[in-house]
Amino acid sequence: MWIKASGKELADALTSEIFVAVDRKAAIGEAHGAGDGTCKATILDPEVQLRPSIETTFHAVLEWRVVAHSHSVAVLSHVISPQGRVAAGALLEDLNPVFVPYAKPGLPLTGAITERITPRTQLILLENHGLIVCGRTTHEVDTLMQAVETRLRRNPVEVTDVMPNADPMPGFEWAGEQNWLAQDEHALARVTSGSFYPDHVVFLGPGLPMEDNDDGPPVVLSPGVGVQIRVDATEAQKAMLRCLSDVLRRVPADWTLESIGPEAEAELLNWDAEKYRQWLAAKG
Numbered sequence: 001m002w003i004k005a006s007g008k009e010l011a012d013a014l015t016s017e018i019f020v021a022v023d024r025k026a027a028i029g030e031a032h033g034a035g036d037g038t039c040k041a042t043i044l045d046p047e048v049q050l051r052p053s054i055e056t057t058f059h060a061v062l063e064w065r066v067v068a069h070s071h072s073v074a075v076l077s078h079v080i081s082p083q084g085r086v087a088a089g090a091l092l093e094d095l096n097p098v099f100v101p102y103a104k105p106g107l108p109l110t111g112a113i114t115e116r117i118t119p120r121t122q123l124i125l126l127e128n129h130g131l132i133v134c135g136r137t138t139h140e141v142d143t144l145m146q147a148v149e150t151r152l153r154r155n156p157v158e159v160t161d162v163m164p165n166a167d168p169m170p171g172f173e174w175a176g177e178q179n180w181l182a183q184d185e186h187a188l189a190r191v192t193s194g195s196f197y198p199d200h201v202v203f204l205g206p207g208l209p210m211e212d213n214d215d216g217p218p219v220v221l222s223p224g225v226g227v228q229i230r231v232d233a234t235e236a237q238k239a240m241l242r243c244l245s246d247v248l249r250r251v252p253a254d255w256t257l258e259s260i261g262p263e264a265e266a267e268l269l270n271w272d273a274e275k276y277r278q279w280l281a282a283k284g
């Protein structure tokens with residue numbers, strides 16, 4: 001089974017080696033408790049330095065030739081909200097989507113998926129995470145994924161892009177198009193209420209802080225003023241800030257948002273109990 005390597009981007013698939021071949025039977029074994037669940041030991045070519053995605057086990061257990069997984073803006077803007085999930089369920093009803101509650105990517109998520117699917121399931125919406133589409137051919141999967149994307153596409157609300165008058169903190173710059181997240185009262189309340197999907201936590205840390213701290217957050221909110229991003233932020237960090245803005249521009253004002261919660265954030269960052277306790281205390 002070919003699986004995307006950890007840390008690689010699908011956007012680079014045509015220009016660099018981003019996939020790694022694993023023994024699918026061995027990966028299925030890891031899904032059921034053999035090995036450590038990372039599937040590192042299932043790589044076929046021992047010379048390969050790439051590591052298989054943390055999501056390898058669910059790709060392996062799904063009994064379809066092609067399994068595509070994305071964290072698209074259209075899907076995220078629905079699955080982070082209870083009302084959005086209901087709306088998506090109605091829009092995709094004839095495609096028989098299966099909704100899976102949030103679980104940590106890796107074995108916990110794979111377990112949550114296998115508990116809920118049937119052998120006929122081709123469309124899975126991962127709450128607070130993304131989309132899985134399964135099929136016999138890439139064409140079938142592409143067609144189904146485009147159908148989902150088209151039906152869940154929402155027009156972004158217009159936001160005013162005001163450049164702050166104030167200077168950013170040393171080592172930071174104003175984010176530009178994403179400043180509205182700190183300038184709009186409703187958006188600010190949303191972004192400070194927690195993290196809505198795993199990649200946000202992995203790349204930007206838990207939620208978005210309102211001041212710099214010892215963890216060196218790449219993005220800091222200045223309430224009412226703007227969003228500051230570190231001048232040396234990585235492309236992935238910049239992309240995740242754009243993602244947050246793109247998603248929130250598509251969530252209607254009357255939908256409530258459900259964050260993954262502080263425990264799930266700490267799990268994603270592999271924080272131990274003490275670090276978690278200190279962070280919660282500092283948060284007040």
Ligand SMILES: [Zn+2]
Pocket residue numbers: 055069070071105129130
């Ligand atoms: Zn994922």
